[in-house]
Amino acid sequence: MKISPILSQAFLVQLLVSCSTDVSLLSTLKDPVAYSGAMAGSLHEGTRTVKGQLKIEPTEFSSYINAIITTPPGETIEASWPQWSKAPKFIDPAKTYDIELLTRIYVDPNYEFNDVLRVSEGGKVLIDSSICHLHHLPMTRRIEDGRSRESYPPYIDQVHRIYFPHDGNVYLGCGSGISHPTWRCKKCYKEFEIWAKRNGIEETF
Numbered sequence: 295m296k297i298s299p300i301l302s303q304a305f306l307v308q309l310l311v312s313c314s315t316d317v318s319l320l321s322t323l324k325d326p327v328a329y330s331g332a333m334a335g336s337l338h339e340g341t342r343t344v345k346g347q348l349k350i351e352p353t354e355f356s357s358y359i360n361a362i363i364t365t366p367p368g369e370t371i372e373a374s375w376p377q378w379s380k381a382p383k384f385i386d387p388a389k390t391y392d393i394e395l396l397t398r399i400y401v402d403p404n405y406e407f408n409d410v411l412r413v414s415e416g417g418k419v420l421i422d423s424s425i426c427h428l429h430h431l432p433m434t435r436r437i438e439d440g441r442s443r444e445s446y447p448p449y450i451d452q453v454h455r456i457y458f459p460h461d462g463n464v465y466l467g468c469g470s471g472i473s474h475p476t477w478r479c480k481k482c483y484k485e486f487e488i489w490a491k492r493n494g495i496e497e498t499f
Contacts, residue, residue, distance in 0.1 A: 319406065320399055329437045329475055336401040339435075339475055341411060343394045348413065349387045350375055361410050363393055371395070373408035376423040378459060384420055391415050396423075398475070426460045426479035433460055433477040440466040440474065445495060453489065461486035 320326060323340025346365040353360055359375040373395055394412040399405075413421045426433055443450065443465045450465050462478030463486065 319397070323397060323399075327435075329473075337398060337475070338401070339396065339398045341394055341396055343392055344371065345390055345392055346371070347387055347389065348385055348391050348393060350385055361393075366390075371408060373410050375410050376421065376427075378427045379421060379423075385413075389415065391420075424477065426482060428459055429479055429481040431479055431481055433479045435475060435477060436462070437473050438462050438464075438476050438478070440464050440472040443467045447493065454486075457489065458482040458485040 320338055320340075322342055323338070324342060326338050326340035329337045329339065344363060344365055346363040349362040349364075351360045351362055358377065359379075361373045361375040363371040363373065365371070392412075392414040393410060394414075396409040396411040398407040398409075400407075409423070410421070411423055412419055424433055424435075425431070441463050446465060454461070454463070454465070460477050460479035460482040462476050462483060464474065464476065466472060
């Protein structure tokens with residue numbers, strides 16, 4: 295598998311790693327979900343677990359990290375490492391882990407995107423990206439519209455990262471109206487609403 299060109303840094307949190315895929319991969323996903331929306335008409339998403347060695351690599355964008363997984367048959371899978379986990383010191387590249395991937399498949403065009411969902415060793419979960427790292431609450435997965443960056447102060451990235459990192463929003467420079475699946479922590483979203491109203495943001499919540 296290989297990394298495809300990135301269309302926009304604003305999409306990097308969701309679309310960091312992409313590759314051509316055989317649509318038969320869809321049959322291997324656990325509980326696949328078909329999303330509908332402006333950008334998701336051909337999108338199916340589900341989980342799969344692989345065993346393999348795990349190596350973490352930086353990307354050209356300092357905020358994003360790649361996970362390189364090598365399975366025993368010698369397959370290489372590239373995935374997006376959870377954005378908030380900057381220093382995965384527990385990862386030993388010589389060890390074999392159980393790695394649960396959140397896999398999104400676009401049938402047309404033919405792309406596959408993988409995110410690291412969970413990493414386990416000996417039955418112990420070392421990282422779970424479906425849990426909000428700030429509020430320690432389970433998050434929900436849903437389709438959300440992007441929000442126009444023009445509606446927010448220029449420091450939105452900083453407050454988003456610190457105070458409501460899993461509000462489910464992606465702040466797009468090109469405007470809103472682009473739908474995509476994302477994680478939402480109810481407490482993060484509540485904090486976002488409080489902050490937005492305090493700062494006179496009038497977008498519909």
